[in-house]
Amino acid sequence: MTDRAPNRNTLWGRVVADELAAAGVDAVCVTPGSRSTPLTVAFAEHPDVRVRSHLDERSSAFFALGRARRTGAVTPLVCTSGTAAANFHPAVMEASQSRVPLLLLTADRPPELRDSGANQTVDQEKLYGDAVRWYRDLPEPEADDRKLRSLRTDLARAVSTAEGTPSGPVHLNVPFRKPLEPITVEGDVPADLPSEAAEGRDGAFVSTTAGHPMPDDRDLRRLARALAVERGLIVAGPADPPGPDHEAVTALSHATGFPLLADPLSGLRFGSPTRVAPVLGGYDGVLAGGAPDGWPEPEVVLRFGASPTSKPLRRYLAGTATAGRPPRRPTGTPSRRRTASSRGACSRTWPSSRRSRRRCSSPTRCPSATPTASPPPPRRG
DSSP states (O other): OOSOOSSHHHHHHHHHHHHHHHTTOOEEEEOOOSTTHHHHHHHHHOTTOEEEEOSOHHHHHHHHHHHHHHHSSOOOEEEOSGGGGGGGHHHHHHHHHHTOOEEEEEEEOOGGGTTTTOTTOOOOTTTTGGGSSEEEEOOOOOOOHHHHHHHHHHHHHHHHHHTSSSOOEEEEEEEOOSOOSSOOOTTSSOTTOOHHHHHOOSSOSSOOOOOOOOOOHHHHHHHHHHHOSSSEEEEEOOOOTTOSOHHHHHHHHHHHOOOEEEOTTTTOTTOOTTOOOOEESOTHHHHTTOOOTTOOOOSEEEEESSOOSOHHHHHHHHTSTTTTSOOOOOSSOTTTOOBOOOOOOOOTTSOOSSSSOOOOOOTTTOTTOOOOOOOOOOOOO
C-alpha cells in the first residue's frame, strides 16, 4: 500500500489483502454482494492476488476446496452478509472432515444492526460451529495502530491454523459500517498513522514455525515389533497434499515385502521410479466377490491416509478373523501418522513373506538392489 486510504473501511480491506498475500495467498474467490465491497476492492487492486469471481457461494466454496486439495495451500473465500455465508457450510464440513485448508471471510453488519430485523442480517457468530479449526469475530474497522497490528496478527494466525496440523477451515467474520465504497471521508484515516501498522512489515507480520508430530523411541520399537512378521499388508488410503512420501512408502513395501494396496486418491498407485515393490491398484476386481480361496490372512496391516474408498476392500478387511481391533484415528495429518492395528489380507501371488521377498536387480532403479551375476558366455569350439 503506497497511497493513503480514503476511509477506514478501505484501509481495513487493504490490510486484509496485504497480510494474506504476505502469508502466501496468491488467489481468492469472491461472490457478489454489497457488504463485502471493501474486501473485494482490496483484493482486486492487489498485484499479487488473483481474483476468481463466482456468482454462487456454494460453487465458489467448492472451487476453493478443490484448489486447496491440489495445492495444499489456502484459497480465501469472500462473501457478503446474511444467508450468503450459509451457502459455504457444505464445503466447510467437507474441508473439516477431509482436513483441507479453507479460510472464510464473511462480511457482516455492525453490531447495532444485528438481531434488529435489518435486511441481509443473520447471526453469523460461530455460524459453522465445531466444523472450523478457529473462529474470530474481527473488530470494527478503525485507523488505530494497535487494532491494525491485532488484525495483521489474526490474519497470520488464520492462515497458519488453516494450513496447520490438522488442516481445516477457519472463519473470520468481518463487520463493516457504511460507507463501503472507497470514497473519501475527511479525518477517517490520520496522516500520522504508523507505517508498520498501515503497510505491514517485509513479509508476514507474524511468522509461524509449525511442529511435526513424530513417534518417540518407544513408539518406534513397538512399531518395529509389530512389523516383524511373516505376512503383512500396507493400505494407502486417500490423502491430500503433501500426502505420504512416495519414495518412503514404496521403500517400506520393498524392504518388508508387504504388498501395497493403493487407493486411487492416495497418489501411490504407480509406486516409485526408483523402487520395485508389489503395488496393487486394481484390487477391486479381485475382492468384489470376496477373497479368493487360499488367501492367507496377514498378521499386521499398516495404514496410511484416510479410510479406503473401496467398499470391497473395507468389507474384506472387516471380515477377517483379526478385524476385532479397529484402527485408531490419527491425531495429526493422515500422511504423517500411521496405525498398525487394523487388519486385512494379502495374496500369495505377491511376495508376502520376509524370507521370500523379491529383490530388485537393477541398481539404477533401486539403490539397495542386489545385482545378479550374468551367466558366462558359451565356449566356442
